Amino acid sequence: MTARSVCFLLLAPLLATGCGSDEAAPPPGDPEKGRAIIRAYGCGSCHVIPGIPGADGRTGPSLERIAKRVYLAGVLPNTPDDMARWIREPETVDPRTAMPNMGVSESDARDITAYLYTRK
Ligand code: HEC
Numbered sequence: 090m091t092a093r094s095v096c097f098l099l100l101a102p103l104l105a106t107g108c109g110s111d112e113a114a115p116p117p118g119d120p121e122k123g124r125a126i127i128r129a130y131g132c133g134s135c136h137v138i139p140g141i142p143g144a145d146g147r148t149g150p151s152l153e154r155i156a157k158r159v160y161l162a163g164v165l166p167n168t169p170d171d172m173a174r175w176i177r178e179p180e181t182v183d184p185r186t187a188m189p190n191m192g193v194s195e196s197d198a199r200d201i202t203a204y205l206y207t208r209k
Pocket residue numbers: 127130131132133134135136148149150151152155158160161162163172175176183186187188189191193201205
């Protein structure tokens with residue numbers, strides 16, 4: 090057997106399963122839209138958010154480098170899906186949280202999440 094065919098045999102199962110997980114894939118939203126949406130919802134009245142003019146609120150934690158946070162609100166693993174869920178319905182994650190449900194739509198939450206994941 091040639092080295093090349095050994096290599097093919099080793100790689101074939103990986104290729105068949107899509108070559109790894111899609112966990113590293115960027116969140117599906119549009120970060121530029123997200124930036125505008127964050128301003129429209131006024132998230133900056135409670136959060137410091139780098140890149141958003143006037144976002145200097147102190148009620149909630151700073152969202153600086155939020156992409157690197159391991160847990161969101163101390164309880165949710167920091168994945169794009171969980172961040173979007175937190176943004177849409179924080180009270181279902183933690184009924185006592187001070188962050189209000191702001192009626193964010195699913196697509197707005199995806200765009201916001203895409204923007205926040207640019208904060209590394
Ligand atoms: C009335 C104040 C308030 C507003 C408005 C608000 N938040 Fe929050 N937010 C909070 C508080 C307080 C927490 C901390 C929650 C906790 O730890 O239980 C939080 C937590 C978060 C977290 C998790 C941060 C971390 O360090 O784990 C994210 C992400 C977040 N907010 C995004 C948003 C976005 C996006 C908006 C706008 C749609 C928004 N927030 C609007 C108060 C607010």
